Amino acid sequence: MKLFLSCLLMATASLAFCQTTDSITNQNSREFGKQELSLNAFNLVAFGIVDITYERIISENSTWAIEAFYHPSKDDYLDEAYYKELSLTGKYKHFFSSKYARGFYVHGFGMLSNGEYDDGYYYNESIDEYVYDTYDYTDFAIGFGLGGKFVSKGGFLLDLSGGIGRNLFSDRSPTIAGQFMVNLGYRF
Numbered sequence: 001m002k003l004f005l006s007c008l009l010m011a012t013a014s015l016a017f018c019q020t021t022d023s024i025t026n027q028n029s030r031e032f033g034k035q036e037l038s039l040n041a042f043n044l045v046a047f048g049i050v051d052i053t054y055e056r057i058i059s060e061n062s063t064w065a066i067e068a069f070y071h072p073s074k075d076d077y078l079d080e081a082y083y084k085e086l087s088l089t090g091k092y093k094h095f096f097s098s099k100y101a102r103g104f105y106v107h108g109f110g111m112l113s114n115g116e117y118d119d120g121y122y123y124n125e126s127i128d129e130y131v132y133d134t135y136d137y138t139d140f141a142i143g144f145g146l147g148g149k150f151v152s153k154g155g156f157l158l159d160l161s162g163g164i165g166r167n168l169f170s171d172r173s174p175t176i177a178g179q180f181m182v183n184l185g186y187r188f
Helices: 001-033 040-045
Strands: 035-042 050-059 063-069 086-096 103-124 127-153 157-165 175-188
Touching: 035 040, 035 157, 040 175, 050 127, 050 175, 103 157, 103 175, 127 175
Parallel strands: none
Antiparallel strands: 035 050, 035 175, 050 063, 063 086, 086 103, 103 127, 127 157, 157 175
16 A cells, blocks of 8 residues: 555656646747737727737847738828828847847838828818818838837737838828837737
């Protein structure tokens, strides 16, 4: 009976040790995962805009990302903040710390966007109102930005960044393309 209890105790102890080792390994793999999925919480809460980012870690100091932006319901008070309705953005980020793609970074981006742009207004006497010259546009912008990324040991992340770019091809699009991001996500 003592032999049986000793074997049972050793088996239980080894199983408990294996559980601890596996949880440490899983924790480290999340901390040092190569993929991230995040959502721009600021745009979602403040404006109802869906802005999702997928990011892939290339090396300890660099990543590439693709971001999809969708503005489902354009409101008059938001038209000045976001002319674009849809955009697809590619980014390259370079980090200045050796903490595996976290900390302070700079990024370059290319953004393909479309939307509706108000290019001035005039007074229409027949209806006694000011009328805006509104154009639909599709354009491509190139720009850069700065940011900081914080990643917990569990894999949750906060990415704060801002960027500015210039649309290149259309005269009927906004000249400046801006980005402000407060992304919450998960590294796996």
